[in-house]
Amino acid sequence: KYVQYGLMVEEQARSESGKQVICRALETVDSLKMHSAIVWRLRSFSTNHSSS
Structure with a gap:
């Protein structure tokens, strides 16, 4: 069974590779947003600090 x-699952992953790519892209966007937020902070x- 397992x-x-x-x-x-492997077959689904192969057929839904496009979805995986989209998920990865979304993750990348999220990480970039976080990174930019940190940089902005x-x-x-x-x-x-310099003004005061």
Whole structure:
């Protein structure tokens, strides 16, 4: 049963490779958003620090 399930999952993964790519792209976008937010925070912190 477990082996059959694994094969089914593999087949689904192959047929839904496009979905996987989309999911990866979304993950990348999320990570980029997080990164930009961190950079923006650091920038605002440094500007506030230098101004004061």
